Amino acid sequence: MANEDQFKKVISHAKEYGYVFQSSEIYDGLSAVYDYAQNGAELKKNIRDYWWKAMVQMNENIVGIDSAIFMHPTIWKASGHVDAFNDPLIDNKDSKKRYRADVLIEDYCAKIEGKIDKEVAKAEKRFGEAFNKEEFVSTNPRVVGYQEKITEILARMGKSLEAEDLVDVKALIEELEIADPLTGSRNWTEVKQFNLMFGTKLGASAEHAMDLYLRPETAQGIFVNFLNVQKSGRMKIPFGIAQTGKAFRNEIVARQFIFRMREFEQMEMQFFIKPGTQKEWFEYWKETRMKWHLSLGMNADNYRFHDHDKLAHYADAATDIEFKFPFGFKELEGIHSRTDFDLKQHEEFSGKKLQYFDHEDNASYTPYVLETSIGLDRMFLAVFSNSLVEEELENNTTRTVLKLPAVLAPVKAAILPLVKKDGLPEIARQIFEDLKWDFNVDYDEKDAVGRRYRRQDANGTPFCITVDHDTLEDNTVTIRHRDTMEQKRVKIADLKDIIKAEVDVKHWLQKM
Template identity: 60%
Template structure:
């Protein structure tokens, strides 16, 4: 039997647009680079992913609550967090092509080529050297390293590089009616700081006891030098973050716990274990004492979809120093070593940070399925979206065999009876085989066929997306049967 061809990123992009998942933003004006809109099916899938993440955090854990902080924050927030002084990427231009690149990504690309060629030691040595030079902020040496490694511009094919410059990734704007320096504010580059500045508000109003967590889903903005690989890296994106506040000295225990918990989440939503792996950070961010990425195997290789970081007390301590407002927690529990209360301390933080758009892309890539069906001369390729039923944009489609003889009216009645329980659509356009295919292509797990026998036995035929098997089911059982399969509980139970 012939196997279906391997999936490429272009396959994913084309399918996402063709079937209403993701569109280029402002496409009638030729689009805006690295900005995308979610279509009618994409917004449902993304909302389902956000919903299951939110429930996995706030519903499964008694000590985690949520907030929704403003995008605009006081500018000193970003001074305290280090973003104003240190949120930079190394930028380099090719003088011949006039194209701009991130210097570190050029070197990482060369390391990936070396790895693919079986020269993993050379690749690791190159990455280690790059990490040291960037850590030392020796940008001229970074340029020399690019040239010595013969890394040419992909467009011009030349080594005619400019110097390397640091480029701050924050978008700035003005607030108020007078545009002067004092009115400059920033679009947030991450959602975490909205949690940190509300640490005491949540702790006191919710009477929270350490350890506890605060979750948030929200937009963030980064003026990426090179945004690429579809929605994997965008200038406007959405994060799902949870900051978990712990007693100093216990952070590694919680760090390891959250590593395992978050990997279980990704498996529970349907991402296979063989397509997931941990990647420990060699070079830690300024705020971390441990960091690991959960990576998914995209068509373009393993890339990060979530980071778990032990952030120490960096954020709360800096906010305390700059705001002159204490960010301490009084812990009345007894220290077994001193037999006294732990007392006042600034909590340490373990962070879990998921890119909602990257999780969407991983889920989409994993679900996109091409397979050969049939035998001999009748064999053909079948494409469908193998989404977890709880994540699918549409849970069930009601399809009357024909429009006449009362089947259309009966089908609409069935669809209306299910809509209050889960997203159901009614479709009577065209041959029923083509309607099955339409639903396969957006990932609908159950199609309900209404035929002439339905009028006599009050039963319908459910067609299962993945196997294409069909079974006869009483109309009275549809809501319970399908409702159980598409419920978010199926994912939460698996975490």
């Protein structure tokens, strides 16, 4: 299945099965704004909870907060967002469409990566089990040439953006003959910087209102609460503060479904450390965060690290964990060594001291910060798109199945009476009432049982529990596993333990 076709199926499936709807759809929608539907809200919550348990509950020295979306406007001056939170914008004179210049270049490189994938696929087919992908990628002249070209392009772009040499960014677009994706036109304007923050006002009347911004990230709410948390929690360095919440960015081109939106949710943790220890903590959190992703069993080949060519103004090291979405490898999570930039900036702009007194050294210092930041919506898309598959069955039919990690699945089990008579619905209802205290479960009695199985497969439900006439005799039911379609006869009394063994967070996080 072509990647573009697969992505269309992802979007369609998300709507059909109650995961994601276009916001304000009956009014023709709002560009790049989406609503999470009944199943989407559950999946999103489960991802958030999985992150929170791993980050906060499992770490004695990490605590969570929930800071306000509205913050004092000087915070964004101190953080650099007012002056430097920009993306490079370019317009096509013929189509009148607006693009991010860096994304146009990255998409060009993604097409070269697609050529590499094709070369690998051909070689894999040719050599079969003897194929060594790592050796092929590092030695095949064509593939090596492609990789060198990608590296050269991205390095030049990063250097130009860091130096704010927007003339060279445009020159690179022209040299690569990058065209408007919609029209093929290469008639471009100059590249300009575009600030991404949404402005708003706070006050009862227009003349006395204060200019505010919708926060573009959740991190600053952590930094300005650093001292409050440290003192009230008697925290000793190293320690972390975690937060999940909404952020808002006026993206130039918000696209690719929920991958890039104007209203989105972040899951961030700022880890406060002693200056000089940032390299070891950077490596620690790189490894730890990758283990968290891999614990969900979504294939290690779908992940890779990408070190930044252009560092943010506050960072001395930065890498992304990229995921292979249907439209290619893209950033999923960022890990940044932010130095002491943020706390020192807030000290300067607020006039308040934001330092830590280290009793072991008998000295005060401004802590350095190691950040992990993941987009919850992007994680949702990574999980959903990776899980949606079409399978060819032995009887020459196909089934669409959403193989969500069981720990994240919105509905853990569906209880199905074989027929709507003979007392079977009553037993099924009792099972539903018993299990709902521990799991989110569904009751389904409409249509033939085979059709109900297919419906639950497509919805991502890990287990189907069928109550039949034998249940009346021996208090057993058939439990069917979504991924293998294997069916077993089990006692009703054992259902809770069987389901828990598959969906319990502990079972999954212990893989880390």
